[in-house]
Amino acid sequence: MTILTSGPARRLLRPVATLIDQRIDRALRRHTAAAPHEASTQPDPQDARFRHALDLLLGSEGRGLARTPTAHQLARLADQITETTGAQAGHARRNTAQAFRTLVALEALGVGRIAGGTLNICGKLATVPLLRPPNGEVLEIGTLYGLFAAALTRTLQRSGLAPEVTIVDPLAGTQLQPDAAADRPDPSGTPVRRAAVLENLALAGAAGQRARIQPGFSEDPEVRAAVSDRAYGVIIIDGDHSRDGVLADLRWAEEIAAPGGVVVLDDYGDPSWPGVAEALEVHLKGESRFTLLGRVANSAFLRADSPRAD
Numbered sequence: 001m002t003i004l005t006s007g008p009a010r011r012l013l014r015p016v017a018t019l020i021d022q023r024i025d026r027a028l029r030r031h032t033a034a035a036p037h038e039a040s041t042q043p044d045p046q047d048a049r050f051r052h053a054l055d056l057l058l059g060s061e062g063r064g065l066a067r068t069p070t071a072h073q074l075a076r077l078a079d080q081i082t083e084t085t086g087a088q089a090g091h092a093r094r095n096t097a098q099a100f101r102t103l104v105a106l107e108a109l110g111v112g113r114i115a116g117g118t119l120n121i122c123g124k125l126a127t128v129p130l131l132r133p134p135n136g137e138v139l140e141i142g143t144l145y146g147l148f149a150a151a152l153t154r155t156l157q158r159s160g161l162a163p164e165v166t167i168v169d170p171l172a173g174t175q176l177q178p179d180a181a182a183d184r185p186d187p188s189g190t191p192v193r194r195a196a197v198l199e200n201l202a203l204a205g206a207a208g209q210r211a212r213i214q215p216g217f218s219e220d221p222e223v224r225a226a227v228s229d230r231a232y233g234v235i236i237i238d239g240d241h242s243r244d245g246v247l248a249d250l251r252w253a254e255e256i257a258a259p260g261g262v263v264v265l266d267d268y269g270d271p272s273w274p275g276v277a278e279a280l281e282v283h284l285k286g287e288s289r290f291t292l293l294g295r296v297a298n299s300a301f302l303r304a305d306s307p308r309a310d
Contacts, residue, residue: 058104063113064187067104069122074100077119077126077297084294084301085130095126098158102151110200112145112190115238116266116298123297124236124264125151129159131293131301133233134260136161141218141249142239142266143169145190146197149211152236153204165211166227168218168239171197219248231258238266246279254289257304263290268300 060066069077074096081092099122107113114121136156140149149165156163171194190196194213201208216223218239235257237249246265253263265280267273280300284292290302 057108060187062188063107065117067100067107067118069100069118073119074122077123080294080296081123081127081130084296085127087130091130092126095130095155096122099123099125099151099155102154106147106151106154106200106203109203110145110147110150111196112147112186112188112192112200114147114151115144120266120297120299121148121151124148124266124299125155127296127299127301128152128234128262128264129155129161131262131303132159133161133262134258135231135233136163137230137232137258138163138165138234138236139227139232139256140165140167140236140238141169142237143167143197144192145188146200146211147203148236148238150200150204150208152234153201153207153211156234157207161233163207165201165207166232167197167211167213168216168223168227169197169213170217171213171215218252219245224252228256230256231261232256233258233261235261235263236266237263241267241273241276243275243278243282246276247283250279250283250290254304257289259304259306261304263302263304265300265302267298269295270298 055061058067075093078089078092078096081087081096082089085092100118102125103114103118103121133156138149138152138156140152143149146167149167153163153165169192171192186192194215197213201211212227214223214227218224235253237246237253239245239249250263250265257263265276267276268280269277280292284290289305289307291305293301293303295301
């Protein structure tokens, strides 16, 4: 036993050790209080790399709009879905989460992008199956790169439907709309061509590969004649966003929607496209099979009644 570890020595040194402990404790408290400030001014390089990688996956580069909704936004979207469909809140939240994962996955693998904001895309994907379309026949008026059609195909398959997709689009190389932005190249850098649509539809498996693509404008009589051979359980109107163009598509949808069919009017209420809401208001004032069920994000959802007898 050394002199420093003997009993008398320990008793003599105890006040000194206590004083040292107190000083160490005060230093630790000062360091802990300063830590949050130091962390905010000296970010972890590994955390910065993670945020950069996440931004490459979900950011706006290559698609024009970021895919980074907040928890509050998704919760509000689920509430709108519940109100429009009458589904249970849990089902709306489940479909919203599945829709977001589908959107991110297909844009990561596909050619081009899905047009529109994240909430509007997820709202359409989550809402349509909860409205229980009467059949799996889908008509999409305006497809851009076909990625939304592929996403909707996957979504309907999850609900037990066997989707058969028909697409009408001019496939003119760029997204055609009556505004100055139409002349700008797409943020993805990909031309709007049939080949791109076919590649993206293949991501939906066999159902996507069976899809019919009818090039042309939805108001052309020959285009309508080519695809008016069936009653559609789901009709997506996302073509000409002008008032007259939307009115023409709504009138055509009256003729080809199956009883109980779901009609989705894209960009309804979007201030960038006032003609969409104007057209629906005018259309519903007249004689119509359609009932407005509600709005989710920037899309209106309509239900078709049985055709009226002449």
